Amino acid sequence: MSLLRLEPRGQASKAMVYATPLLAVALTLASGFILFLLLGFDPLKALYAFFVAPLTSTRGVGELIVKATPLVLCAVGLAIGFRANVWNIGAEGQLTIGAITGGGLALAFYGDGGWWLLPLMVIGGAAGGAAWAAVPAFLRLRFNASEILTSLMLNYVALLLLNYLVHGPFRDPDGFAFPESRLFEADAVMPILWSGTRVHLGALFALLAVAGGWVLMARTFIGFQIKVIGLTPAAAGYAGFDQKRIIWFALLLSGALAGLAGMGEVAGPIGQINASISPGYGYTAIIVAFLGRLHPVGILLAGLLMALSFIGGEAAQIAMNLPKAITGVFQGMLLFFLLASDVLIRYRVRFGARRAVA
């Protein structure tokens, strides 16, 4: 018999629910250490460049918040869906459509904006994302089509639509045929919250989403229904909860938040619509949601950590000539170690062989 074995716990360990994300981070750092060593870099210096150096300047911290903003907005919405067993993989597409509709309003009213333009863009961005998420909701409820596949496929449709628009209707007439729109005018740009950085109003929206998500799940009856449907669908049917309504709710809400995130990108750090508005925020948000235990506050912390992996990867590229793929490797390792260490929630590790029956 093996020297190391898993023994089921009588009850899921509450402590482990919070401890395993930390364990996953520690394992990721340890593996990163070995990886850097094997690649021939000084591991301590590389890890410092990756995880610490970005936090030593105001600009670095600001960038961290800028990157975390769309991640947190998307992940809060996704997590609410995941709690109800609604597997929206399409935040990337919803974010893209939000950027198109929100940013499209900025272009449509170019030259005659006013104080009302930005609020209109916020609504437009959220509505666009929600509309895009409504497609998988409808297909799921009408044809029982898996929202995992439909929402994922719509990501590519959204990206192609964006490409078409920036090469065509949205293209800057004075832009020498570059595939990008005009720069938004002042009325259509998110106000900066922290001078000297690019931290914009979207960060406040992200915090509101965290607070709202917490209230929804912890205090409201809809949140309770989401929990019950996710844990035990048969009990939800018995209690008379309307599962269709909850599926609509979860998809529209996560779509709206992703759309808001996309609008915040084009009206914030980017300032125009171009062909590369997201480095995969919508996908990374899935990792953020799980790393944050599908809990809004956890998502806030996980979003900051993942944002660090983005800017740390960039910093490490510049400072030490590390390959660009290192960001993806770290994000992947983090999710891998998290899923692997989650076994400790239900099992405990025992050393030594099982006592044989006398």
Next chain:
Amino acid sequence: MHSHAETIPPDAAPPRLELRGITKRFPGCLANDHVDLILKPGEIHALLGENGAGKSTLVKMIYGVLHADSGVMLWQGKETTVPNPAGARKLGIGMVFQHFSLFDTLTVTENIALGLDEAGPMEALAERIRTVSERYGLALDPARHVFHLSVGERQRVEIVRCLLQDPKLLIMDEPTSVLTPQEAAKLFETLRRLAAEGCTILYISHKLEEIRALCSRATVLRAGKVVGACDPRQETARGLAEMMMGAELAIPERPPQAQAGAPRLSVRHLSTTSANPFATNLKDVSFEVRAGEILGIAGVAGNGQAELMAALSGETLIADATSVVIEGTAAGQLGPRARRALGLAFVPEERLGRGAVPELSLSENALLSGYAREPLVRGGMVHFARARAYAETIIKGFNVVAHGHRAEARSLSGGNLQKFIIGREILQRPKLLVVGQPTWGVDAGAAAAIHKALIGLARSGAAVLVISQDLDELFVLSDRISVLFHGRLSDSRPTHETSVERIGLLMGGLFGTPPDEDGEIVRAV
């Protein structure tokens, strides 16, 4: 040899199986605590105990599914360990589980071949099945597909599967819980014949009258320990129950029914068509439940109970809205929430996973259905203080043993969870309560409390519908009894004008039998 074994006279055969000091600990509970058990060749030995007393754990260790932490097992006098069920079968130990493991779309022979370690060619196996089933009076056609078989026949498949391996010890876990009384009587004949041929039978059941009729010895477990052994033929059922509980049994009285009131639930010509080919469709089911009365619906599982429950709760909608009328309102097209608003409360057969969410606390589970008729939600926000108070009221009022309202539903024993669910529904003061299998797998003490609560609810003016496979229970509870068979419902009869035998015949499908005197029908069988 151990000193203990030397106390057996040298001429006597060693016991078929002897357990000494078997202990098994699970995280947070001591399931078996130094259990000793001796099974002699050719005896039918009952293993008695309330739910959670450790019976299942013990037999699973004998069958090699679980492994003891300490203790000794002797098989025919020799120390043995059983590594797994295949090892148990090699020794000659067979087990018939309470829940069958058969594939609906395969034939009897194919199913049995899957469960045998060495099946051999199919034709030869079919022949062996035929021989064994004839020899022991277990009528069975090897070529039939399992989905055609009744529950009793399915059980025969499991028993024949064991008998083909020529067992010296046969373990039966609650074998009669799914049988009609007549089927059970047939099973007993088979078991007696097996015992007469020298096969030892270890028999687990809640039904004490059966044990008195069948078994010559009984070992009683309580909280993982052996607390006594007796000859059940010398004891009363009540005495056995009290030995199991370690306390006096309070049997609820059913006071005579006052005048039955207005109908609170009328079902008229209810038929269903399910997309699931293995579901039992209801065919033209009609009945009424009036204020103040308890109607019992008997029947072997799989005859349409699940479909009837879903049609009444609103989990399945009925095309003809008027075929289910609750409190005068045509409710066939209303979902569970709207039906609850009309005054329906509902206790499903599956407690964990339908009636309660395993991972949620008792206060959240109080909210699960309590939101419908209690002021627990205001303006879309959950009033958690009230949900907690409601859970505490249920826990106190129905003597639920739990670590307060924070306990997760899955941490409760079956009986305590059922008391909680029934309490949650009754405290909503329903006008109509529908209950499925109220005391299935619940120990005697909790069952008596649940029966008392149901009778109390009816006598306070509510209509109660009980759907159960347990005839003893239905005779304790019901004012009238009907039988569900193959999706059809028999006419109801007042309980005092009918008998277990007559209901048993209806459960076997003998509808339309002329209303002769009970005795004649029984003789006719």
